[in-house]
Amino acid sequence: MKTKLSLLACASILSSQLCLAQTTEQVNDWKPCPSNQAGKQYPQYNSEGRVKFRIAAPEAKSVGCTFRDSSEFKKGEDGAWYGYTRPLDEGFHYYAIKIDGAEVPDPNSHYFYGSSRWGSAVEIPAKDADFYALKNVPHGQLREIYYWAKSSNTNRHAFVYTPPDYDKDTSKRYPVLYLQHGGGEDETGWGRQGHAGLIMDNLIAESKAKPFIIVMENGGGIGGLRRTNAPTAAGGPTNTAPAGGPGGRPFNFSAFEKVLINDTIPFIDANFRTLADQPHRAMAGLSMGGMQTRTITLAHLDKFSHIGVFSGGSIAVTNITDMAAFKEKVKLVFISYGSGELGTNRAGGRGFGGDPKANTAALKETGVNAVFYESPNTAHEWQSWRRSLREFAPLLFKN
Amino acid sequence: MKTKLSLLACASILSSQLCLAQTTEQVNDWKPCPSNQAGKQYPQYNSEGRVKFRIAAPEAKSVGCTFRDSSEFKKGEDGAWYGYTRPLDEGFHYYAIKIDGAEVPDPNSHYFYGSSRWGSAVEIPAKDADFYALKNVPHGQLREIYYWAKSSNTNRHAFVYTPPDYDKDTSKRYPVLYLQHGGGEDETGWGRQGHAGLIMDNLIAESKAKPFIIVMENGGGIGGLRRTNAPTAAGGPTNTAPAGGPGGRPFNFSAFEKVLINDTIPFIDANFRTLADQPHRAMAGLSMGGMQTRTITLAHLDKFSHIGVFSGGSIAVTNITDMAAFKEKVKLVFISYGSGELGTNRAGGRGFGGDPKANTAALKETGVNAVFYESPNTAHEWQSWRRSLREFAPLLFKN
Numbered sequence: 001m002k003t004k005l006s007l008l009a010c011a012s013i014l015s016s017q018l019c020l021a022q023t024t025e026q027v028n029d030w031k032p033c034p035s036n037q038a039g040k041q042y043p044q045y046n047s048e049g050r051v052k053f054r055i056a057a058p059e060a061k062s063v064g065c066t067f068r069d070s071s072e073f074k075k076g077e078d079g080a081w082y083g084y085t086r087p088l089d090e091g092f093h094y095y096a097i098k099i100d101g102a103e104v105p106d107p108n109s110h111y112f113y114g115s116s117r118w119g120s121a122v123e124i125p126a127k128d129a130d131f132y133a134l135k136n137v138p139h140g141q142l143r144e145i146y147y148w149a150k151s152s153n154t155n156r157h158a159f160v161y162t163p164p165d166y167d168k169d170t171s172k173r174y175p176v177l178y179l180q181h182g183g184g185e186d187e188t189g190w191g192r193q194g195h196a197g198l199i200m201d202n203l204i205a206e207s208k209a210k211p212f213i214i215v216m217e218n219g220g221g222i223g224g225l226r227r228t229n230a231p232t233a234a235g236g237p238t239n240t241a242p243a244g245g246p247g248g249r250p251f252n253f254s255a256f257e258k259v260l261i262n263d264t265i266p267f268i269d270a271n272f273r274t275l276a277d278q279p280h281r282a283m284a285g286l287s288m289g290g291m292q293t294r295t296i297t298l299a300h301l302d303k304f305s306h307i308g309v310f311s312g313g314s315i316a317v318t319n320i321t322d323m324a325a326f327k328e329k330v331k332l333v334f335i336s337y338g339s340g341e342l343g344t345n346r347a348g349g350r351g352f353g354g355d356p357k358a359n360t361a362a363l364k365e366t367g368v369n370a371v372f373y374e375s376p377n378t379a380h381e382w383q384s385w386r387r388s389l390r391e392f393a394p395l396l397f398k399n
Numbered sequence: 400m401k402t403k404l405s406l407l408a409c410a411s412i413l414s415s416q417l418c419l420a421q422t423t424e425q426v427n428d429w430k431p432c433p434s435n436q437a438g439k440q441y442p443q444y445n446s447e448g449r450v451k452f453r454i455a456a457p458e459a460k461s462v463g464c465t466f467r468d469s470s471e472f473k474k475g476e477d478g479a480w481y482g483y484t485r486p487l488d489e490g491f492h493y494y495a496i497k498i499d500g501a502e503v504p505d506p507n508s509h510y511f512y513g514s515s516r517w518g519s520a521v522e523i524p525a526k527d528a529d530f531y532a533l534k535n536v537p538h539g540q541l542r543e544i545y546y547w548a549k550s551s552n553t554n555r556h557a558f559v560y561t562p563p564d565y566d567k568d569t570s571k572r573y574p575v576l577y578l579q580h581g582g583g584e585d586e587t588g589w590g591r592q593g594h595a596g597l598i599m600d601n602l603i604a605e606s607k608a609k610p611f612i613i614v615m616e617n618g619g620g621i622g623g624l625r626r627t628n629a630p631t632a633a634g635g636p637t638n639t640a641p642a643g644g645p646g647g648r649p650f651n652f653s654a655f656e657k658v659l660i661n662d663t664i665p666f667i668d669a670n671f672r673t674l675a676d677q678p679h680r681a682m683a684g685l686s687m688g689g690m691q692t693r694t695i696t697l698a699h700l701d702k703f704s705h706i707g708v709f710s711g712g713s714i715a716v717t718n719i720t721d722m723a724a725f726k727e728k729v730k731l732v733f734i735s736y737g738s739g740e741l742g743t744n745r746a747g748g749r750g751f752g753g754d755p756k757a758n759t760a761a762l763k764e765t766g767v768n769a770v771f772y773e774s775p776n777t778a779h780e781w782q783s784w785r786r787s788l789r790e791f792a793p794l795l796f797k798n
Contacts (some may be wrong), residue, residue, distance in 0.1 A: 101459065
């Protein structure tokens with residue numbers, strides 16, 4: 001059982017119960033989290049970024065949560081179990097509740113797909129939460145679509161964001177961004193926990209970004225998440241990410257690449273009013289989706305002009321075989337990370353292809369329009385990626 | 400603790416464990432439920448309609464579920480807990496798992512909004528499941544929308560189904576069905592567990608229904624679910640359902656009625672290519688949504704021409720003040736129930752306004768186009784309502 005360091009320190013001089021109270025209730029400004037189900041008072045957050053849980057489990061022997069360094073849950077005066085996390089980064093975090101060894105969703109939270117399961121997550125309102133707040137501005141639509149893909153021989157399920165005026169002037173055509181989720185996530189991620197629609201609605205309302213269509217497909221489940229059995233691979237840009245991805249084995253994105261290039265893009269261009277050419281097509285993604293973006297765009301520069309990689313590696317000068325052609329075709333390379341991923345060069349250390357900031361600076365030196373963004377005080381998590389979209393979108397399709 | 404009758408009966412002659420085995424494993428054709436999260440082997444169903452659960456809770460004292468008459472969960476050889484329901488109606492059922500007194504979602508199932516919470520549900524494939532199966536046919540879109548409502552002074556969240564060819568010919572305009580969920584449910588119900596989109600896609604592909612738009616709003620949460628404090632009410636058709644609704648107190652639908660009439664319909668007519676007149680506007684709903692439909696359409700016959708009430712009461716001849724005007728304006732009154740709600744006149748007994756079958760027959764006698772549908776072998780549950788939509792949709796907007 002994990003215990004907070006602060007708890008251990010004071011346990012030597014005080015009763016652990018008193019110590020727990022001191023440690024966890026010193027900032028007593030708890031409010032219900034916005035990620036709660038309607039009417040639920042718990043979980044709560046405070047201004048330190050701690051989360052306080054309340055679980056009714058009258059006959060349980062032990063209750064806890066999956067956040068590391070969280071306090072042991074204790075029974076309160078009302079008979080329910082209460083527990084606290086350490087201070088967390090502002091933003092969005094997946095978790096589960098543990099009851100006598102069972103890992104289950106918190107019955108108080110909304111549910112999200114991440115960590116390869118539908119389950120709980122908690123939102124700690126960020127200081128800059130306004131950019132994805134629901135406001136009284138014109139709203140686009142998040143459209144759930146099904147279509148048949150020959151490449152996978154299956155029905156595909158995806159989401160398409162259309163901007164606010166899409167249905168007003170039906171002669172107008174729009175650029176398209178293909179926007180991918182991370183490993184263990186799916187096509188629901190960007191629309192749900194990513195707030196992609198609200199981010200775009202607000203940017204467009206403030207004239208900070210041009211209106212464009214966003215397509216959110218599922219990059220896992222057809223090979224994208226399953227790694228090749230080979231312990232190493234040559235790692236050409238077409239089919240594999242750089243060796244040394246999570247788990248030490250390369251991802252294999254070829255199945256997803258085939259669907260995206262041969263089915264998704266043609267379907268979208270046939271069924272939405274797109275500007276169906278390379279100058280008006282972008283791809284971006286987070287973590288695994290960033291690796292997919294890097295792999296797929298570099299192999300298909302005839303199809304994509306704008307590239308966004310969020311917490312998923314970078315593009316080094318040495319990755320580009322024909323720099324003249326690259327510069328002619330690629331109008332933007334956008335690389336981003338949460339500051340917490342960079343502090344000790346962890347991103348490079350995790351095998352995402354070297355120091356992303358240095359790689360991006362070197363790319364810029366050669367004359368490529370390369371932009372690096374660092375999300376302050378966040379790590380490998382959705383607040384970094386919401387901000388990345390906010391920074392990336394205004395740079396798209398400027399000409 | 401509840402115990403199955405069959406279990407009690409044989410417990411007198413056999414050990415309860417052997418008996419449990421006999422009772423629950425006699426039809427050993429278990430398959431994973433389609434409502435499971437991807438890759439999850441449990442819950443399972445068998446051809447009797449029983450559901451078998453598996454919950455890993457190593458240190459729990461007791462595990463169970465909220466289905467009445469379900470077996471006590473027991474630890475299997477692998478250390479996980481196993482339990483069984485009685486035979487259930489085919490279709491969709493909400494439930495929760497109980498672990499040492501805590502009621503939590505099953506970590507293996509998808510989550511749905513019903514019983515006033517996001518939580519688990521299990522789908523037992525119905526013999527007629529084909530009509531809402533995902534097929535390789537042209538698909539419409541389920542669009543998530545936000546809009547500002549002056550009546551409630553809030554942003555509203557709704558879903559809009561647009562038929563497959565909606566974006567092909569942008570000069571074509573479509574009729575609209577306003578389709579409401581039940582009590583303790585919300586705007587996600589019809590699109591998610593109701594499969595409204597797939598039902599329409601399949602009907603349209605077989606030329607069994609005309610294409611139309613479906614709008615799914617939230618009829619609770621702004622007064623629709625909160626009952627008036629008055630123990631009884633006069634029960635005029637405008638603001639209240641018949642006295643004697645669930646709980647014994649009348650619903651108050653006036654807040655939802657205002658939003659629907661003054662905000663939702665104008666927003667939809669301004670932002671979708673609708674045929675924005677009474678002959679091309681229908682309303683239907685299930686349970687509480689059926690009561691709302693009855694109340695709101697009878698008060699606004701200038702706005703609605705087609706009326707559908709699924710497991711939510713009926714329209715008696717005595718409810719109609721001006722029969723000549725009603726016959727001129729109303730092209731269809733569709734009333735439906737699950738057979739399990741009718742067997743002992745339970746629907747009438749529950750205060751939904753008398754015998755719905757007799758009321759509908761009497762209405763038909765007066766010359767109204769009144770149709771009654773009885774869903775075989777289902778009760779007050781989604782399989783009844785999916786079938787009701789399948790039967791109702793082909794009757795809409797025929798002229």
